[in-house]
Amino acid sequence: MKNYDIIFFDIDDTLFDFTKSEPEAFNKVFEKYNLFNNLKQYEKSYQEISKVLWRDLENGKMILVELGSERFRRLFLEHELEIDAVVFNQDYLGYLGEQTHLVQGAEKVISELSHKRLAIITNGYTDVQTSRTNNSSLKDKFEHIIISESTGFQKPQTGIFDYAFDKLQITDKSKVLMVGDSLTSDIQGGIDYGIDTCWFNPKHKENNTSLKPTYEINKLESLIEIIK
The missing domain is CATH 3.40.50.1000 (HAD superfamily/HAD-like)
Incomplete structure (x- = not known):
């Protein structure tokens, strides 16, 4: 060697362990906004959207500051939710920062x-x-x-x-x-x-x-x- x-x-x-951290932060932010119904469907959609956007980031097609709110903007559009994606993303990142x-x-x-x-x-x-x-x-x-x-x-x-x-x-x-x-x-x-x-x-x-x-x-x- x-x-x-x-x-x-x-x-x-x-x-x-991001596979533990991400769902915990995700659940907490959705609970904060009282979005308990369809949580599993929201998470499934989010994972699909996020995967595409992170790939775009690696390929230089997107910058990080855009990615954060864009993933939630697309999610809310898909599920017809009227929520400020920028603020929601800030709350999500706050919860994610607590996960160790x-x-x-x-x-x-x-x-x-x-x-x-x-x-x-x-x-x-x-x-x-x-x-x-x-x-x-x-x-x-x-x-x-x-x-x-x-x-x-x-x-x-x-x-x-x-x-x-x-x-x-x-x-x-x-x-x-x-x-x-x-x-x-x-x-x-x-x-x-x-x-x-x-x-x-x-x-x-x-x-x-x-x-x-x-x-x-x-x-x-x-x-x-x-x-x-």
Whole structure:
């Protein structure tokens, strides 16, 4: 195994369990607006809309500030709800920032690798990702938390990696490993930038792309053996 000095981690569904966090925030904001009926249908529609918009974001067809309210604007239009999508999105993000559910093994992995330089590179909202990290047991475990909204770039764009390398004053790409669950964001971004990648694939998804991550793991703890 290679000797990696610097490990970049994605946040959502790599260190933090977004599959738990998102539904909790979603339910809370809809409860606030007394929208209890058809909640499951709203959530199903939202997931479909959100998936398309996040893909557009990765492909540079949309900016993050538009995505937030646009997903709810489309949802409310589809279900004929007269609600201010901008305000609703702000409330949703507030609840999302409270969610600190970790992926199994995340705390152990970060602890075991504390002798390395650890940093986060994540797509998302600065306030949300900062709040979630600072309110979790992973607070103060990272040298830098690099968030797309703050940098003006998002994975897989090389700009966010340029920003990270500059922040951490990295000169040797061979000493860096990018760890994440998304082939199109984390792995694509890492490969395009010329650094090694580790695809965290707990659901054993098929890789139907041409991308070839350096490593693939199904349990986060497996990363410890790769690094050590």
